[in-house]
Amino acid sequence: MTQGTAATETFAHESSLPRVPLPTLDESCERFLAWCAPLLSVDELAATEAEVAAFLRAGGPGRTLHAALEEYDATDGVRSWLDTFWPYRYLGRRDRIALNANFFFLFRDPPPTRHGQPQTERAAGLIAGALDYKRRIDEGLIEPVVQRGRPQSTEQNKYLFSSTRIPGAEQDTVRTPWSEAWPGPSEARHIVVFFRGRMFRMDVLGADGVPHALEDLEAGLDAVMKEGAEPAAPGSSVGHLTTMARGEWAAARDALRVCHPDNAQALDVVETALFCVCLEDFAPADTQHACDELLYGDRGNRWFDKAVSLVVFADGRAGINVEHCELDGTTILAFTDFLLGTAADEHSRNSGARTQGRPATAPVGFELDDALRAQVLSAAEAFAEYGASTATRTVAFTDFGSGTAKALGVSPDAFVQLAYQLAHQRAKGHLGATYESIATRQYRNGRTEAMRVVTPEIRTFVQAMEDPAADPATRRTAFLTAAEKHVTRAKECQIGQAPEQHLWELELIQRRRGDELGVTEQPALYRTPGWLTMRDDYLSTSSAPSVNIQYFGFGSTSSRCIGVAYVLLPDRFHLYLSTPKPVADQMHAFAERLREAVTELRELLEPGYSAG
Template identity: 30%
Template structure:
């Protein structure tokens, strides 16, 4: 009698629909193994071990940096050579080690001598490594170079720069400098309070300022020293006294929606769309991201360095992929997993799981295109409750956390949710075209709103980032903010766009290049069993999120009159120029000055994130008032502008070098809450609204694309939602020499704000400031007024 029994399985590592068969017979079991299975098992295992070997090698290189493993051999050989030349380089320490070796009775004298020399050489090598690191850390603690005028480097700074280069070693990896980065210093309380009072002086009348001064002095004389001691103690213990509290209290403990209020977006190339085939563009972009992730996991990206020499912290990059913000009742947590081999794709209300590897390698761009096209061609309907499921991540955090515990902690719902939260990232194949169109008036506005919130249920706002693909080939990214700041994702996005356009490219028909393996299994639909009760929670989250999304007034403004090329010819910092233009635009728009937030980075310190530059200074106010005073001359206005620009630059430098105001006050406030030491001064400071919140999107890898050769391959930057109910959020990017893109947000519900109007005020302010560089009464026109198109703005 023969009992047939056949079992087929999918190989998760190989992600191929091939398997093995065995048949139970009376005389035994007949086993048939597929050659494809064996091949894929072999290739997958080989890839894993190769990856582990590379990671181990790079971890060793990073661990001993700025030395190298070969330097150990040199030191040990030198110590051993001294044994044969009767030159004791160890000053007797090798002999001491030889006499105290355990089990020395079982070794010959020569063996003990060699082993002692090796041990001493290794110890000396480790000592030299730490000496080099601490020397480099001491050098990097010097920030005098940043306060010097542009193009005027002192002899001491040149010497310092030479020493930094000398101690930095050769060919550093991404994390090579981490151990050498200095810690963020805790500013003196007196300095912080003095700078704070200086920052609010132009915003308060005499009575209000007197009250604030009294609160500040009371705080300084009573609670400040106690709170400061705890903060200094933390700075000795933690690698950064700000970053962990900033992530927890500013981001993770917030119980309101993160959509619009926290998440931000980054746009595609402004003028160029390499292909109009949605699946093809998504295939190239995803493949480029996988290449970036592989280099990231191996630590092979070059560390970002100011002046090409001063290293920046790379800690935030660790959580770029395989990361999800998990909702909690009181606080969220950021879950980061090791390498994950799948991607979750959302299309028309359905969730699909797509494997990213086959046979131990990444799927090729053409194979990814095929998989995405299969999803686009799928005509199945969403399951009950599936269409708007992602709205849970867009609404308030507590209902989402409760629903996750009650409805997604078991069964198929848990399995599917785990697949989403463990995915490398989230991809939405959108069904409505977006992108900049010079003919359509509001195309950039619509594009921004789509990236920021979409339909409120077609992005998984908890993922580290959601990649968004449009039917016309445009792309974009929505980013969860708690795990990192915009420059981190910007670094990845610059690499991906350059790789897509200049390395992977497309066929003449717009498809990804290369042949695809047609035997790949189809993407798998995630399964859900969503109860009516859970559907009600989803709908409530959706309605809450939709109310927020509908209130966002967004305007993308392209400023093409001039760019950083002209501004630099006027010997002015482009950032200071724009910030003062924003102050002028704000005053013209609202008729009053307001507390202004500009983000600056502190990544020259270990685990550094951001600091605030308070751009509305007394000098900026004096300049703006002169611009609006018809009796003021251009010479007077220009003089005030230069003073205000210099003041702004100095504040920016202070923020970058750890002497900012707001992070110190924030941490003092957190300590006061832990100790139960309530402070009216800190309460007042932390409750002040930022009615103008600004940020610059930096270009970090200018070597990737030659803008002069490919002037149309420029990014559009990104933006964020309004911070205050009655204020503006402004993000800007300076691209090339002749383009500045502004992303302006506000709320329709505010009767006093209008994003389009603010964009027009920025346009006018930029041009008005530029005219100041005409000498009084137009006696002489300097070179900086000559635009590339030959026009002048007088």
């Protein structure tokens, strides 16, 4: 592999991409009122409007905070007015990231095995594909995606390999290549393999940087499983600590380093590894079990701070768990499509791999005192309870997909989002704030924008569907009007015409610099019914369309939220739902009502449909 030199073609467009547009304060406040209005009573909207007016007044807090943001956006070296926002949003969270923030993909089923050893064969093939991808990134051979003639940012590819989130007392940091502290691509030659709660370093590149051949990788994995056959002793699997709340994990990590000088070296091995491979010693009972294990499976067999962890079960089924702070779903989709879109032996050839003998492997051990062993046991127990307190469900539509919606003349995403709203109304008796992630990678350092789905048109549509007196023509018109509005809002979000992240960053500026700017108190706008209601998710939705994944999933975002991760393809529609167990009945009701809603809306839009 080419090491130590900046890639060319892969990142060629980064400096020429347009900047994320910064909306005016008046635009964001106007949109905010329009976005929250459908969720508010008349009195709540009036109270919110009054505080927005105070926020906007000449010399008011909004003007001061926005001027500070404009000044920051114009500062040399700043790529986007969101440069400070993103680290706070992801690295500033203080609860656990395991289940709460990391996301997963369940890959398509493995091909038939050659040697009758599905686990090590599948794992070796995934490793070979990942090494081929890293080579292409390092050498600038990953062509930037172009959508509608616009190149998309490839910046996140820098954080796929050897990136690790580091816990902090107040805010986390990221240890990553392509940074001032670690210029250029990673020169690490090893991965970390987990098996039965034990960790092993395994070299996957030779001393000259050439990847090991597939048979070498399989031999290395076999050696790890043989040496790790005896499960880790209770209280010794340090990976459990990565499931803790961030401040607690930061203190535990400091204690690890103080406990024994060798622990710093062990942490260094894990944190600089290209990625993790987690070998499970069981086969999931079914697809939902596989999804659950990918989201929050543990037994000390994860390092949730690692950017990329490939998880391979005993029967060869596999998936990925991703730490979210520097990586979004679009980047992982491209990586996954590359891994699974080409045969393993072809990846191996393309990467220049050659037979070099069994890779070097070595246990990665930590020296623990009684307090740390107790903390590992406590973390393991607490996370097991947290996982058990989460309800999940897979939902599969094999007779509906994006092709169906297009044949009916409707945007596929609009169709399913309207179906979600109708199902939510019927399951819970009301509409609720709904978040949808919209990619903005056409901008420099672009990530996502927050779209709020509920519009007046959606409320009218749901009312028409629930009105027994409404005829099919009325319902159809309401549906099409709401779908058109949904598409319009999504397009607005794609080009940065959205209020939430802008107003949120102004609030964060007040927290950071309020005294300096003379805005010593949080503006009342952030305590209004509009702000609090619009951001109180009842549904948190995101899409990951790829023929190479079966399911995509993440945890819910609040005590009553349903996480809705969906794979919408021309011929199928798969969802993974998650919610806290106390409201599991509502999630299951939502799933059943969603099946009904999809069928009902298909019939409604079919040409010639006229039944009451």
